[in-house]
Amino acid sequence: MPYKPDDYRHVNYLWEDDVADQLSPVENLVYRSNKLGEDQRITNTGGGNTSAKIMEADPLTGESVEVLWVKGSGGDLRTSTKENFSSLYEDKLKALDDVYQNYEDKGYKSAGEDRMVGMFKHCNFCLNPRASSIDTPLHSMIDEKHVDHLHPNAVISIASCKDQERLTELVWGGKLLYVPWMRPGWEAAKECENIYAANPEAWGILLGQHGHTNWSSESKSCYETSLWVIETAARFIEEHDKGEVTFGGQKYQSLADDKRTQLLRDFLPVARGLVSSKVKFIGTVQTDEATLRFVNSVDAPRLAELGTSCPDHFLRTKIKPLYVDFDPQNDSYEQLVENFKAGLEKYRADYAAYYEQCSNADSPAMRDPSPTVVLIPGVGMIAWGKNKSESRVTAEFYNCAIEVMRGAEAVSEYTALPAQEAFDIEYWALEEAKLQRMPPEKTLARDVVVVIGAGDGIGKATAMRVAKEGAHVVCADIGLEKAEQTAKELTDIYGQGIGVSGSGISACGPAIAAQVDITNRQSVQDMFTQVILAYGGIDKVIVTAGVFIAEGDDFDRNDKIFEKSFDVNVKGGYVVGSEAQTIWQKQNLPGAMVLTTSVNAAVSKKGSLAYDTSKSAANHLVRELAVTLSPLVNVNGLAPATVVQGSSMFPRDRVISSLSKYDLPFDESESTEALRDKLASFYAQRTLTKQPITPDDQAEAAYLLVSGQLSKTTGQVISVDGGLHEAFLR
Incomplete structure (x- = not known):
């Protein structure tokens, strides 16, 4: 029987009767889903489905009909609302079985499976626009009011063992039935329906290499059964835990924190440049204890080569990660780079061979063969994705894969999906269609843009403008609180992205804050280190920080004003550019830099001698940096006139x-x-x-200069001054 609420050790019991009892049937389903999704040990981000069969009034006839409410395609159990659930006439869904049986190309791998998904929309109740999940027939065919289909690490561990069928009986005492691996879809649902019908006393089914499905007549008891399945598996694994000899025991020692940070600062831009041979990637670093235990272990190379087991995992992590041959105590940084290059070349060759071996005439074209997960002994894991959200989730999913391997190796021997089965999931026509439906990426979607001076004025407006185009924005300012406020505003607008922080996964999303004094090289280095660890590298740098100090007749004071003006307005831009140069060179990816100067650089005025002269020098710094950083990086200047609105000046x-x-x-x-x-x-x-002239006017010009639309323009200073003829070029 399910455990008492206080007895759970491996999952959280979150059900509250006084809340759930006040909800409508659909709201109760959403509540159950959210409570399951709150605990990352229960299911992966974006994974799993829950359902309820509810009697509803037909909008056409007014008659009472049974409607299947089931979490639709996309979305996440933790954050799902009613809008994330499909609703379908249950009788129409069941009638589709005749349609499926009439397809000539029968079998769970057939094209008929894919056609069935297109039929689901003909069963929609109340014109619900939410796309139905491939798991919809599974929820329909299990003749129970409430069904949960989940992917917990502990359960997948048992489902990934070489003797998974025997263990199913041993672990759950006959309460869970067993179905070997089948690609999700109609045929797999039919198999589950048959085994359920033949065993009416069972509580659920273990799905080989995949997860589990369980059911009940009541929502609360369905929730409790889900927890029981997971807790029971986790306790069984705990009883067989291998302790210090997990994964064959430790082979390598982890680097000290400071040495790891320095190594990652140097290595991440190199790695980012090499994996971004087709498109740019954003990185996430994970260095928690569980990850390090795995990458430092004796068995890590063997297990990494086997690849992941659960389809939810390898759709993010690819069929396997790249494990880098590296001895953290004895090998140099240069050796790490060479080993990574060699490993990357072999990985891409292996992936191409995998594609050639498993593809057929109808397969989509081969995707980028670069790894999305890189494992380095003594260092940890680096996950790559098209944006920070995706790389965070990729890291999370491989963390789940590590836990699955740990559990499987504790109780038996880990096995992965055969290559052909993995390929059929990765290059599934439905998955390809989903990718093709994705909206076009925004201009700066894969870029890391550092905006210095982002706390207010032009810098803040620029941070907002590039974020609108999809950039990952580093809001840097000498005032950390102001930088944090800008970053918070961006996160409030664009969200943190899916995935979770903690467990060593960097928690940043589309924007982070950083404190920096551009006149201090160490401060600039520290800021760039923070950026590299957060995202893997940099792409664009926009410096809007500057200083204006009114002058008088006191020569001593004016001397100090001169020093300060040149320190911030000239030296600061040089320090930032020279530090960014080392990162750009390691990445070997095109970049862009914008320095904010002033029209005062070309217009002599009384009372601003230091400011005007420093800005004139900054104009020439633009040209010098353009020469120095070419051909990889374009450097241009932005020359505002008197921008009063929101300016700290x-x-x-x-x-x-x-x-x-x-x-x-x-x-x-x-x-x-x-x-x-x-x-x-x-x-x-x-x-x-x-x-x-407003900050937004300047931000628009800054965005234009880093957008790629002026890719052949460098060493130029663009005035945004409303048309001051005194500043015209002479």
Whole structure:
């Protein structure tokens, strides 16, 4: 019988009667799904399905009909709402069996399987637009009101053993039936229906290499049965745990934290450049204890070569990871790079051979043969994806694969799916169709863009603009709190992405904050280290940080102003560019850099000698860096005019001073923004366009310079000043 709520050790019992009892049947299904999804030990991100058969009023006839509500394609149990569930007429679903049997190319590998998915929409209840999952027939054919289909690590461990059928009886005492591996779909559902009908006292079915399905007449008891299945498997594995000799015992020692950080800072850009031979990837590093125990073990090379077992895993991790031959105590960094290059070449050759061996005339074209998971003894795991969310989930899934291998090796011997079965899943026509339906990627979707000065003004507007185009944004500023606020605003808009933090997986999403003083090389190095560990490298760097200090008649004070102005406005850009150069060279991927200068660089004015001269030097720094960083990196400048709105260079006292200087009427009681608007309007009248210049205007130009649309432009300074004829080129 299921355990008491307080007895669970390997899963969390989260059901609350006082909440669940107040919900409608569909809301109760969503509640059950969310509670199952909250615990990562129960199912993978985006994996698993739950269902309930509910009596509903037919919108056409008003008659009471049975409707299958089942989690649809995509989405995640933890975050699913009613909108993530398909609803289908149960009688129409069952009637589709005749359609399936009439297909000439029968069998679970047949094209008939794929055609059946297209038939599901003819069964939709109330025109529900949610696409149905491939597991829909499984939930329909099990003649119970509530069904859960999950992929817990502990259960997959048993399902991946060489003697999985024997262990099914041993572990669950006959309460779980057994079905060997079958590709999900109609034929697999029929097999489960038959074995369920022949064993009405059973609680569920173990699906070989896959997971489990269980059922009940009540939602709560279905939830509790799911937990019982997982807890029972986990306890069995715990009883057989091999302790220090897990994975054959330890072979390598982990590097100390500081040495690992330095190695990753050097290696990640190299690795990113090499794996990004077709398209760029974003990285996630995982260095938790469980990952290190695996990569440092005797058996890691053997098990890694076998590959993953559960289809949910290898759709993210590919059929196997790249295990790098590296002795962390004796091999040099240079040796690691050479071994990685050799391993990568062999991996790609192996993948191409796998494709040639398993493909047929109708198979989709071979996808990028680069690995999505890289394992390095003493260091940990590096996962790659098209964005941070995907790489985080890839890391999470291989972490699950490690736990599956640990459990399987504890109780028996781990086995992976045969190559052909794995290929049929990876290159499944339905999976290919799903990929083809994905919307086009945004301009900066695979880019890491570092915006320095992102705490306010032009920098903040630029961070917002590049994030809109899909960039992973590093919001860097000398004021960490301001940088964190910008990063938080971006995360609130674009979300953290699916996946979970913790367990050594870096928790960053589409934006992170970093503190940096660009006049201090060590500070810049530390900032770039943070960026590399978060994403794997950099692509674009936009420097909007600058300083303006009003001058007077005090020469000593003006000397200090001169030093400060050149330190920030010139040296700072040089320090950032020279540090970024080492990363770009290691990646060997095209990059772009933008320095913010000023139209004052071309217009002489009284009272801003240090500022104007430093900006003139910054203009030439743009040209020098363009030469230095070519041909890999384009370097251009952005020259704003007086951007008053939201600028830290225009604090209230400077705005009031300027209004007084130009005899513009104002009231001390007016807000700072109102005073800034008055000054901006005055400045606008001095331009040809007669319009105030805003941070968004500058951000648009900065985005244009890093977007790739001006890929043949470098060493140029673009003025965004509303049309100041005094700044025209001479």
